[in-house]
Amino acid sequence: MEALISFEKTQEEIKSGRIDCVGIVKHYLNNIQTKASLNAFVEVYEEEALTRAALIDQKIKAGSAGKLAGMVIGIKDVLCYEGHEVNAASKILSGFESQFTATAVQRLIDEDAIIIGRLNCDEFAMGSSNENSYHGKVLNDADHERVPGGSSGGSAVAVQADLCLVSLGTDTGGSVRQPAAFCGVVGLKPTYSRISRYGLIAYASSFDTIGIFSKNIADNALVLEVMAGADEYDSTVSQKPVPSYSTLLALKKKTKVAYIKETMDSPALQPEIKVAMQEKINALRSAGHEVEEVTFPYLDYVLPTYYILTTAEASANLSRFDGVKYGYRSAQTANLESMYKKSRGEGFSEEVKRRIMVGTFVLSASYYDAYFTKAQKVRRLIKEKTEDLLSTYDFLILPTTPTTAFKFGEHSGDPVAMYLEDLYTVQASVSGIPAISIPIGHDKKGLPIGMQIMANAFKEADIYAFAAAVSNLK
Numbered sequence: 027m028e029a030l031i032s033f034e035k036t037q038e039e040i041k042s043g044r045i046d047c048v049g050i051v052k053h054y055l056n057n058i059q060t061k062a063s064l065n066a067f068v069e070v071y072e073e074e075a076l077t078r079a080a081l082i083d084q085k086i087k088a089g090s091a092g093k094l095a096g097m098v099i100g101i102k103d104v105l106c107y108e109g110h111e112v113n114a115a116s117k118i119l120s121g122f123e124s125q126f127t128a129t130a131v132q133r134l135i136d137e138d139a140i141i142i143g144r145l146n147c148d149e150f151a152m153g154s155s156n157e158n159s160y161h162g163k164v165l166n167d168a169d170h171e172r173v174p175g176g177s178s179g180g181s182a183v184a185v186q187a188d189l190c191l192v193s194l195g196t197d198t199g200g201s202v203r204q205p206a207a208f209c210g211v212v213g214l215k216p217t218y219s220r221i222s223r224y225g226l227i228a229y230a231s232s233f234d235t236i237g238i239f240s241k242n243i244a245d246n247a248l249v250l251e252v253m254a255g256a257d258e259y260d261s262t263v264s265q266k267p268v269p270s271y272s273t274l275l276a277l278k279k280k281t282k283v284a285y286i287k288e289t290m291d292s293p294a295l296q297p298e299i300k301v302a303m304q305e306k307i308n309a310l311r312s313a314g315h316e317v318e319e320v321t322f323p324y325l326d327y328v329l330p331t332y333y334i335l336t337t338a339e340a341s342a343n344l345s346r347f348d349g350v351k352y353g354y355r356s357a358q359t360a361n362l363e364s365m366y367k368k369s370r371g372e373g374f375s376e377e378v379k380r381r382i383m384v385g386t387f388v389l390s391a392s393y394y395d396a397y398f399t400k401a402q403k404v405r406r407l408i409k410e411k412t413e414d415l416l417s418t419y420d421f422l423i424l425p426t427t428p429t430t431a432f433k434f435g436e437h438s439g440d441p442v443a444m445y446l447e448d449l450y451t452v453q454a455s456v457s458g459i460p461a462i463s464i465p466i467g468h469d470k471k472g473l474p475i476g477m478q479i480m481a482n483a484f485k486e487a488d489i490y491a492f493a494a495a496v497s498n499l500k
């Protein structure tokens with residue numbers, strides 16, 4: 027069977043009787059098996075997915091199926107699903123089983139989506155290449171010698187390689203958008219607080235969002251509309267009503283768009299990405315949209331701000347993994363203190379330990395004001411400047427990444443080079459606004475290029491409509 031390219035197509039096939047949910051699940055299970063070397067899935071819920079598919083087939087016949095009946099979804103290994111293991115790709119959580127289901131996942135299940143398995147990622151969602159996983163690296167299906175991006179690398183590859191129709195990732199500083207760009211799929215980071223974080227293993231709580239990977243905009247919009255909205259288990263989630271995004275995909279007017287000069291002029295930007303962006307800008311103008319250049323003078327500050335604040339939050343969030351309550355406990359312990367030290371020392375990877383140490387340092391009494399307080403202030407400036415631009419323009423567009431997918435090992439010895447990969451994605455994260463990455467072409471090596479679209483908070487409907495229009499530009 028050829029790839030099920032969209033949920034609309036899947037539904038047509040079901041309606042015509044050419045396929046049923048069991049057949050769809052078998053199609054993906056077969057692909058997962060043939061492409062096992064990509065290492066996208068950590069665990070496949072084979073039996074369970076087939077059983078659920080049979081049940082949903084009956085519901086479809088009875089006319090009582092939910093709106094995601096027949097949609098097969100993979101979830102990142104940081105989302106809790108009751109009775110299933112979740113590791114955050116870390117040794118420290120090896121063997122740990124979820125006690126409850128994340129709200130976002132539960133809402134998909136309630137609409138009869140089929141969860142097919144758990145997807146590989148960087149440990150505790152820290153990373154930009156998926157090389158930092160206890161489960162091993164994930165291969166980019168466009169070129170097996172290259173990274174899929176991170177931290178949600180498995181989620182991006184699962185959609186890219188047709189191992190499921192849609193997947194969930196998380197985006198704290200770019201972990202959905204960057205791998206989406208590297209793998210040539212659509213990736214949305216919603217507004218902070220749009221989707222409940224209940225059941226998501228925290229990295230940096232004031233930045234974390236659950237995001238969506240899909241092959242097209244319509245599927246993405248439908249999944250967001252199911253997952254978003256108030257939740258009694260997350261006091262930070264927005265109470266704003268959830269628009270029916272999937273019915274609002276038509277762009278109603280010509281738009282006013284800005285591209286950020288500093289991102290396009292950066293020496294770090296791969297020339298082919300710049301050309302692809304310029305072509306889109308020209309096509310937008312030809313289609314009657316207004317596109318202007320603006321400056322964003324804080325570009326140099328977004329990464330330091332992001333890495334000071336997220337490491338600080340991570341150092342607090344990860345203190346709960348101490349060998350007492352969860353997962354891994356070192357066998358070499360002599361007393362309580364050595365149990366903490368050895369369990370954490372052996373259970374976390376180098377990168378996670380580095381971040382815990384940086385975070386602890388920036389929060390320490392003598393340096394708190396110099397780093398943490400300062401970064402909070404700069405965060406405010408970045409947010410206000412971004413909002414200021416978005417009061418004049420409907421959208422800000424920029425490359426999702428400075429380069430296309432890089433080779434394994436290219437940045438792994440140099441954390442700062444790795445952090446620079448997030449240069450264009452962290453602005454939306456620091457500001458809490460929604461952003462999407464859509465594929466806009468390929469470089470000379472045939473590697474996908476992504477363009478990012480940002481809008482004001484809670485403007486996901488506008489982002490989708492504009493992204494759909496950009497995708498259709500010639």
Ligand code: GLN
Nearest residue numbers: 151153197198199200201
């Ligand atoms: N690459 C970024 C980091 O390592 C983003 C990670 C994320 O969004 N989870 O922090």
